[in-house]
Amino acid sequence: METIIMDGKGLAKKMQDQMKEQVAALTAEGKTPGLCVILVGEDKASQVYVRNKEKQSEAMGMNSRVVRLAADISETDLLAEVEKQNQDDSMHGILVQLPLPKHIDEQKVLRAIRYEKDVDGFHPMNVGNFFLGNESALPCTPYGIMKILEEYNIELEGKKALVIGRSNIVGKPMSIMLMNENATVTIAHSRTKNLKELAKEADILVAAIGRGHFVTADFIKEGAVVIDVGMNRSAEGKLIGDVDTAGAMGIASHITPVPGGVGPMTITMLLQQTIDKAK
Ligand SMILES: Nc1nc(=O)c2c([nH]1)NC[C@@H]1CN(c3ccc(C(=O)N[C@@H](CCC(=O)O)C(=O)O)cc3)C=[N+]21
Numbered sequence: 001m002e003t004i005i006m007d008g009k010g011l012a013k014k015m016q017d018q019m020k021e022q023v024a025a026l027t028a029e030g031k032t033p034g035l036c037v038i039l040v041g042e043d044k045a046s047q048v049y050v051r052n053k054e055k056q057s058e059a060m061g062m063n064s065r066v067v068r069l070a071a072d073i074s075e076t077d078l079l080a081e082v083e084k085q086n087q088d089d090s091m092h093g094i095l096v097q098l099p100l101p102k103h104i105d106e107q108k109v110l111r112a113i114r115y116e117k118d119v120d121g122f123h124p125m126n127v128g129n130f131f132l133g134n135e136s137a138l139p140c141t142p143y144g145i146m147k148i149l150e151e152y153n154i155e156l157e158g159k160k161a162l163v164i165g166r167s168n169i170v171g172k173p174m175s176i177m178l179m180n181e182n183a184t185v186t187i188a189h190s191r192t193k194n195l196k197e198l199a200k201e202a203d204i205l206v207a208a209i210g211r212g213h214f215v216t217a218d219f220i221k222e223g224a225v226v227i228d229v230g231m232n233r234s235a236e237g238k239l240i241g242d243v244d245t246a247g248a249m250g251i252a253s254h255i256t257p258v259p260g261g262v263g264p265m266t267i268t269m270l271l272q273q274t275i276d277k278a279k
């Protein structure tokens with residue numbers, strides 16, 4: 001079987017080109033969409049992501065603000081900074097880059113963002129509304145994955161989907177989005193027994209484990225659609241996914257590459273939700 005590589009980077013570019021026009025129209029009305037990213041500490045990977053978000057939002061003509069704070073900032077001072085951005089009408093979206101240093105209560109900080117400005121979909125009000133099927137901000141990674149599946153006309157109705165990983169930001173919301181499209185969803189995790197056998201039955205396989213090349217060819221059903229959410233560093237320092245992509249070639253019908261798959265769509269959905277807030 002010829003495996004189709006799903007071009008998340010290309011789709012991100014196509015969407016961002018259209019979004020540019022939305023930004024221009026809003027700017028003409030004096031409502032340039034503004035995104036504020038709050039970054040605590042000097043984590044290397046986080047700095048790269050934040051710089052990418054900054055570059056791309058600027059390229060779209062958005063108003064981009066990055067607030068860089070020291071790793072030892074107190075929780076009180078961080079909450080005050082969030083509140084300052086809550087009060088600033090030029091900032092339509094606020095994102096606090098995760099993970100936060102250990103001495104800070106992450107959930108407390110996410111709750112402090114005005115939920116109307118939460119463009120990650122991590123505020124409990126948005127999580128609850130999403131769960132209930134009400135209008136809400138959506139977690140950007142699974143939202144971007146749904147856009148990729150739509151772009152490639154992947155049938156979900158009645159299909160067996162296996163999501164490996166149960167995080168609040170990927171696994172849990174991913175399962176609900178797939179269920180909403182009438183897939184039959186199974187969630188697997190580190191304590192799941194017979195994972196390989198379960199995976200082998202999946203028509204749609206989403207790997208969000210956080211272990212490089214964990215999903216090998218023997219996990220994949222002939223003709224399955226494979227989504228790789230992994231962002232791992234190999235021993236040589238290369239960015240690698242949770243799936244052994246080379247091994248999956250010829251078995252999967254479709255696969256997302258790393259890099260160039262899910263990652264660029266995560267940022268795109270973040271920018272789209274910021275634009276939506278400005279409207
Ligand atoms: N509040 C919050 N919201 C987030 O959305 C959030 C976060 N915290 N913390 C960290 C993770 C990670 N994340 C990525 C987004 C895009 C790429 C991305 O564009 N990756 C490129 C390559 C990047 C590279 O080459 O290093 C790709 O896959 O092609 C990666 C990682 C968002 N996150």
Ligand SMILES: [Mg+2]
Pocket residue numbers: 139140141169266
């Ligand atoms: Mg994310």
